[in-house]
Amino acid sequence: MQDSARVADEVDLAIVNCLQLQPRASWTLVGEALDLDPVTVARRWQRLSSAGIAWVSGRATGQGRPESCLAVVELSCSAAETLAIAERVTELPHVLSVEHTSGPRSLTILVEVRDLAFLSRFLLESVGSIRGVVATSSHAVTKVYSMGDHWQLHVLDVAQRAVMARAPHPRVDGLTSEQTDLSRPYDPVDRRLVLLLGEDGRMPVASLAARAGLSESTVRRRLADLVNNGRVVLRCDMALPDSGWPVISWLWAYADASDVDSIATKLRRLPGIRVCWRISGGQPNLMLALTTHSLHELSAVEARLAVEVPRMSILDRSMVLRSIKRMGRELDLDGRSIRSVPLDIWADPAGRP
Incomplete structure (x- = not known):
């Protein structure tokens, strides 16, 4: 049974929503939006983050290379070894998320790779060597229409959202090539800052400077470049059971190539669509994540999809039984953050320096 003092209330949800819009917004701005004292807002956030109920993280947008991409990897595992495999995969620096899923795929993971050759090495050297992994299947994400970052x-x-829109650094999604500066690779300073933001996306500039061994002016300038050019994704997450949206299911779908973009545009407007990706590597060319309030809503959501996007066919589906890692955070059985796991996507896939 959950400790009632740790359960998020409506004010907590509003604070999280503010940070979903502007992850590094000042408490003064959030307080103005919610008509609360900034000290009260800061105290509530401290309680939420200390309990692992909500957190802000940062990660690099690819690797500064046009050919870098996300990839979904499905692992078929020996039943007796699944938990141990999940724990080991969670530690891999290229793995953004790990989910225990229903159906034939034991684990579904999301990885960041610099190119397809790197994905091959990752599958053969990082994953293929793990005892108990029976088979792997992978899909490259060729276009991101929506992501958990956007949810x-x-x-x-409307008035509260308008206040948050006044933040000095408007958020850039940083997940599509049109929005992201891919003209130069990340240098060592960028990497140090990105890894620190992975620990805490709201880490103060003074702390970032001290940890990175840089001046505060340098950190401010570099941080502005990373955020404003979409080279880092800042994201406010929340434990799904505490958010009121505890159920996630994945759908693998197919649509004619000429229809995919228009169908994805419709899907983005539907409530509960947490992720919409165009994928390559098999018969499905669309992958969706649905978030619902309960298991009973799933059939209603799928029925609505059939009405709204009749030209899309659902080929397969699975349910997330447990989220083990989400965008660099290890989660407990209640979906709350236990610790950050560095997303050092520049590391060698076999663990060599």
Whole structure:
């Protein structure tokens, strides 16, 4: 049974929603949006983050290379070894997320790779050598229409959202090539800052400077470049059971190539669509994550999809039984953050320096 003092209330949800819009917003701005004292906002956030209920993280947008991409990897595992495999995969620096899923795939993981050759090495050297992994299947994400980074609680009203829109650094999604500066690779300073933001996306500039061994002016300039050019993704996450949206299911779908973009545009507008990707590597060319309030809503959501996007066929589906790692955070059985796991996507896939 959950400790009632740790359960998020409506004010907590509103604070999280503010940070989903502007992850590094000042408490003064959030307080203005919610008509709360900034000290109260900061105290509530400290309680949420200390309990692992909500957190802000940062990660690099690819590797500064046009050919870098996300990839979904499905692992078929020996039943007796699945948990041990999940724990080992969680530690791999290229793995963004790990989920225990229903159906034939024991684990579904999301990885960041610099190119397809790197994905091959990752599968053969990092994953293929793990005892108990029976088979792997992979899909490259060729276009991101929406991501968990974009998903929001939608508890703020129009006036509150307008206040948050006044933040000095408007958020850039940083997940599509049109929005991201891929003209130069990340240098060692960028990498140090990105890894620190992975620990805490709201880490103060003074702390970032001290940890990175840089001046505060340098950190401010570099941070502005990373955020404003979409080279780092800042994201406010929340334990799904505490958010009121505890159920995630994945759908693998197919649509004619000429229809995919228009169908994805419709899908993005539907409530509960947490992820929408165009994928390559098999018969499905669309992959969706649905978030619902309960298991009973799933059939209703799928029925609505059939009406809204009749030209899309659902080929397969699975349910997330447990989220083990989400965007660099290891989660407990309640979906709450236990610790950050560095997303050092520049590391060698076999663990060599």
